[in-house]
Structure formats: C-alpha cells, structure tokens
Amino acid sequence: MDKKQVALDAIFKPQAVAVVGASDNPWKLGSHVMRSLTEGNYSGRIYPVNPGREEIFGIKTYPSLVMVPEAIDLAIIVLPAEQVPKIINECNEKGVRGIVLITAGFKEIEDRRGESLQKEITELANRFGIKIIGPNTFGITNLHFPLNASFTPEFSYVPKGGISFVSQSGGMSHLMAFLAMSSQVGFSKIIGLGNRCNVDFAEMVEYLEEDPETRVIAMYLEGIDDPRRLLEVAKRGTGRKPIVAYKVGVSQASDQASQFHTGSLAGKHKIYEAAFRQSGILTVRSSEELLDTAKALALSILPEGKRVAVLSGQAGPGMAACDVCEMEGLSIPPFSPKTRRIVETLLPPLAIRTNPVDMGPAWYDSAAIKGTVEAVLEDEQIDAILFCIMFASANRAAVRILADFFLGMDRKKPIICCISAPEGIWDQEIKRIEEAGIPNYPTPERAAKTLANLVRYKKLEGK
C-alpha cells in the first residue's frame, strides 16, 4: 500500500482516534464529536484530549496528544485555528497519519491570515505525510466500519449502502444525509472536504475507487482549484465505478457565494459539464436528482440502450412517465410481434396491450403482470422496463407476489419502479424489490428521469 492509501485508511478505518479539543459542554463542537464517536458504535479506542479535564463522556482524557499512551491513527481537531500548526507537529511526533480538521477560520475568511495559516498547515502535513480532511468541515462518516468522525451524531443513523458522498459543502452533506434517511437510501461514506488542504476530489475518487464498500461516488461541487486532476483520475477510472456530480454555480449569485464560501470561484458551468462528460462523470441538476441517480447506479444493472417499455397499473402515472422518457431522449417503441401476442393473451381487451401498457382491469392480477414483465424482458426491441403501480384495496396482494417474482428473477435488463402506497402497506415489499436490484421512486417522473440518467451513464461509460 502506498503512503496516501495508508493515510486515508487511517482516516476512514482507524484503530484509535484522538479528539483534540474534546468537551462535554453541549454548546461546544468538541462534545458533538464525542457523541458522534460514542453513539456511532465506533469499536476502536477513543482518546479525548483536553488539558482541563480528567474524563469526558466517562472516557479517560489526556492533557495533550503526546501524553496519550498508545499509537493514534486519526486525530479529530476542534481547537481554534491558531493552535492547529502546533497540533499538527504533535500529530507527527505521535505518528498520526490522518487528520479530520473541523476548525474553521482558514482560507474561507476574508482576512489574509486565514489563507497563510492554511498554507502553513498544508506544508506541514505534506512534509509529514499526513492527510487532512478539511479544514472548515463537519468531518467524515464511514457507515460500514462504523466510524462517525463528524460534529453531527445523527449521521450514525443514515442507512448503510453503496453510495459514497463527497462534498464541498457541509450543508449539502446534511441535506443529502437527511434525504437518505427519510427515503431509506443507503450510504457508504459521507465526506466533507471543506477547504481542501491536501485531500481534494481527485484523491477521494482514487481512494473510493479501491474501496470495496463504495459502489457509486456521488459528488457535490462548487468550484475546485485543480479540476484537471479530478478529470484525469475520473477518466482513468471510467467504467470501474460510476461517478455522478452535482455542481452548483450556474447563476451569478451562487458563483459569487462560492468564492466567499470555500475560496474558489465556481467557474464556468458549461465548461465543467462538458469536461465532466468527457471524463465519464455523469452530471445532474439538483440534490434530489443526485440522490435518485446515485441510488439507481448503486442498485441496478445498466440498460444496453434507450428503448423503454412502460408498464403501468393505471394509465395516468404511465403517461406522466412517457412524457419524461421522451423529453429525456428515450424511446418507447412497439413490442415485437411475439411479445404483443403474449401480452394480448395475458391482458384483457380493456387493458392497453401496446407499449406503453396500461394493465387496466388486470392491475390486481399478479400472474398477468408477471407474464407481461417476463415477455417484455425477452423482447429484443426493449432495453429497460419502467414499472408503475399505485396501491388500491384491490391490488394489495399483487405487489407481494410481484416482490417474490422480482427476487427470484434472472434479468439482464434494468427495471425501474414507481410503486406507491400509503406508509406501512408495501414498505417491506418495496425494500425487498430494491434489494433485488430494482430501485423504486416516489413519482413516475422521477423514476423516468432516473432511467434516462442510467442510459446517459451507459453511453459515457462506453466512451
């Protein structure tokens, strides 16, 4: 393993963690970090560092980092900015390889001292071979290890899964984590890069591409200093792991805000989008789309082409899905004669038995639905299925049977769903369907848009 890998492993998978500036005063960030570590079920050793305390959260506390009697992998620092250079020197003495630097007041402030201080700590860290996440970050969370090295204890409750989210904004990381919690989307890592001393998007992408618990890399960017490195790393990795990026700064107002926020101009948006595309990075336009798309890339196989069969239990949602499909450049072609014959046998005349299919009176007939899905998956004219069904009393049992069928199925084409019911009715079925690699969305339009993004990604991957 190279040094960089070792340092980043020290951050994401440490055996021992020190919290420099630990506290049990609930008004201080140092107490939130302590709560994150303890509530997050971190199984390694925790060493609070605070010269004024004997014990914090019931854990023996040391007056300084160098007094800790054991080797430390990761130091989480929450002390004021001016003390940070000294602490980094102590980290080196102690053999610490990774730092999560939560402290603000570096490059992001107007005062030039902030910038020079950031330069100073970057040079120190580089000289010592230490990797720093931050400064000016909430921290990181590795849900699989588990390790919550952030000032937000609630990140420990984000569902576990395959998406690693790398963000330039703490606010956006919180938004995404809460969206993931409310919609049960699984994350692997949440990473707040902050001001990026010596760990930028490029390093993180390289690291996550080797990480067995990361299936998809989702990024939120404002503006970065060295886009070329990220693009090179992404291009080299094309086809290995999907990368999906949401970059703000389209507007003048947000471009300016970006400069204040993390000291980087958001830069020309169109140029970024084109460069991302050429490097195999899929771009999206909202936080919701970022989560929807990352989820599909984490769960689903990819379509070979853009020809979609829309199968809907009720016509309205199917039509809404069709509109989005066509607007996004997908096609909804006629079925092959063979498929058409099968579908006409399975579905009654009151159904619409051409593509888009409205199952009509068969919407609660799970055998007919199953048969239709099977026939359409076999059809060489079709690359993917968009499947919509809304709950009503008459079809309660249908989705139960459908879930079993989806689970047992050997498929080479993706199915994207909008299965909708009041809370508590189909929750278990939807969970099982997603575990079978079939992502579900709350509206037909979001399902269709996500399928279009899978098609776009497949094209990028082929480049």
Next chain:
Amino acid sequence: MDKKQVALDAIFKPQAVAVVGASDNPWKLGSHVMRSLTEGNYSGRIYPVNPGREEIFGIKTYPSLVMVPEAIDLAIIVLPAEQVPKIINECNEKGVRGIVLITAGFKEIEDRRGESLQKEITELANRFGIKIIGPNTFGITNLHFPLNASFTPEFSYVPKGGISFVSQSGGMSHLMAFLAMSSQVGFSKIIGLGNRCNVDFAEMVEYLEEDPETRVIAMYLEGIDDPRRLLEVAKRGTGRKPIVAYKVGVSQASDQASQFHTGSLAGKHKIYEAAFRQSGILTVRSSEELLDTAKALALSILPEGKRVAVLSGQAGPGMAACDVCEMEGLSIPPFSPKTRRIVETLLPPLAIRTNPVDMGPAWYDSAAIKGTVEAVLEDEQIDAILFCIMFASANRAAVRILADFFLGMDRKKPIICCISAPEGIWDQEIKRIEEAGIPNYPTPERAAKTLANLVRYKKLEGK
C-alpha cells in the same frame, strides 16, 4: 342555489348515501366502498343495496334502491355497466340528485357499445337533473365533511387542508394522495372525474370556487372534450382561487395512451399551455411540482415581484437555491444600504452579509437570524425570502425559537423554506411554521422552484 349546485352538494355533502352493489366480499369493489364510508367517519346514513343480503358490514341492506325507506342524496354505483341505465331511472324515482358511478366499461372501451351506453346514461341524467361523477372512476373524497365515497378506504387518512384535486386519472389521484400523506400536505377534496358524463373540469372549477373549504384547485388532465368551457370558467374566476394544472400528453406515446384511456386525445400540448396561461391557470410539469405548488398557493401569501432574498444557514443549499431562482427568472438583487447595515451588525464577518446571505457562524444564533429576516422583510428591494437551514447539533434550539418568531410575525411578503432535519427533530416546528403560512420543502431546489411558481401565478393573476 341553482340545480347544479344542489346536485353537486348532494355528491359532496350528502345526508344519506346508498351503495348500489354493496358487498362484504373483500374481492369486490362494493366492499371497498363500504369500508371507505364506514372507516371514513361519514356521519350521515348509509344504505347498502344488494338483493342477496340482509345486512352488510352490520348495516341493514335493501334489495333495491326504491325499497330504501328514506330520501337518498347520493347513490354510489358499483354494478356492471349494462345495469346502470335501470339504476339511474330508479335514482330519479327516489329523488337522488348525485351519483358516483364507479363502474367501468363505457366510453373508454374499444367496443362501440360502451360509447352508446355512456351517451344513454348521460341523456338520462341530464333529463332528470342528476349529476354523475364518472363513470370509470374511483370516486370522490371530501375530507372536511367527511365523506369517502371511493373504492380506496385509505383516502380517509389524507391530511385535511385547502387543496382540492380534480383528476382525469384514478392512478394519478392515488399517487397525489399518497404523496400528500407522506409529506403532510392537506387536501380538501379528491375528485376522480373518470369518463365525464355530465361533470367535467369546468363544472368542478365552478363548484370549487364557491366551496369555502377549497383554497386552491389542482388539476391533472390528459385531454378534454370542451377545453373552451374550462378556460372561460377559469378566466371568469381569475384572482378568486388559484388553479394549477398538470397536463400530460407532451409525448406521442402518452398522447396515444390518453385516447385509449378515457377516450380523449391529449391534443397539442403547447396550445393547451398557452390557453391555460391566458385563462389564469398556472401550469406545472410533474406530479411533485403540482403538489409543491398547490401547497404554497394554499398556505402562503403571494410575492409582489420577483426579487428574492436567499437567506441560508449553510452556503451550499443557498447556492443550489440561487441557481434555480436565476434559471426560473427570479432575481437576487443587492440589499438596500439600510438592510446591509443592519445585517452587518447582526452577522459576524465570517458570514456572507450580502444577498445571498450565508449566516455562517451565526447559523445557530436565533436572535441574529430573526433580526436578519426582519430587516430583509422591510427592504423595499425585496419581494420574498427563500430561507434554508439544515439541522446540526449546534442549531437544534434555533429553529424552535424561529418557529415562535414566524408565528407571531405580521408579514406582507412570502417566506418559502427548506428547513431540513432527521425525522422527529423539527417535525413540530415545521408544522407550526407551515400553519403560520410558510411552506417548507425537502430540498432548496424545490423551495426555489415553488417560489418561482408563486411569482408566475402572481403575474397571471394580474392579467
């Protein structure tokens, strides 16, 4: 009251309801309708009609409608299509003024008999002065009365509020109702027009404009036979109650599906959009946007113009909001010198104190946030506030105090929020903020898009 009003009141506020084709066999729609009425806490009298049963759901059952010993306002019919003309004659005999005709097999089927049967029952109903919702519908739900006259008992649990949803699609009504349930958006009425015998969108809009429990009319359309009538009714009512419409059929595939589904071509989409605009109807492009926009129109006051102040607790979500604002034609102008002075006093130098405001280190300082909101509301350069804040341990208390402040505030400008936290943390605060007329959204982009729609609606209203 005119006859039409009487007939529609008989449907939405009946004193006595007959279910013609009632059942307690859980595989039959007649049983779901019985469950809807009973679980929905309907307080009027229920008369199941079924010649083969003495009692259904513990309620005395009659062999035919004419045998019911009391006057009936509303008949819900779930018998096969060919029996419907006879039942409508009985309805007339019995003095029934309103019918919810759930039965399918009319104009929507390929067989020409369906069309002639629909013509026959329409002529009967018109002659008798009876209004029919349907055929081929799930029914209607009036959450305020309350009355659930549909085959979906779960509609009884949709939160009560000011949005009346009128839909050509049962599937879309179910989708919208479930979205409303999961996001706690309040509905007044859910209306499935089905094949539209003699109650079309125009009649419903006229009726709902007089309905004190309807604040906003939300519509889902595929294609309608007589758009001119709807447009006239809408234009006449401009400025009274907002109407927001989601019309599918942009794509060729869905246009064709529409013809099959309810016997109407979706028609030229662009022409519809322009005509809607001229009649003061706000158009949207997805089910999610329909719900988001209807909610804001139901809860919020309207902005006088398009100049937005973006106030954000964290920079990232604020920038995402700015991008959407500018893409949607809103402006984010500089504050007046007075506002700027106040904001500079309240917020520390590490914050961004120009528009868009990043409260930065003051994100947990409720006094600073309050003062900033107050100053910006006074600023004559600003028409509306977009307010974003993400939860973190440090600001848990801030939104509690903010909720009190919002509740006690006398405002002439709208505030649209994206206040985001894990479930259970700020739920009560968000509920109180919404009750104060400040709608909240799960992402900054959806909040910004909704504000843009309020600005668009204000312009339409002024025409």
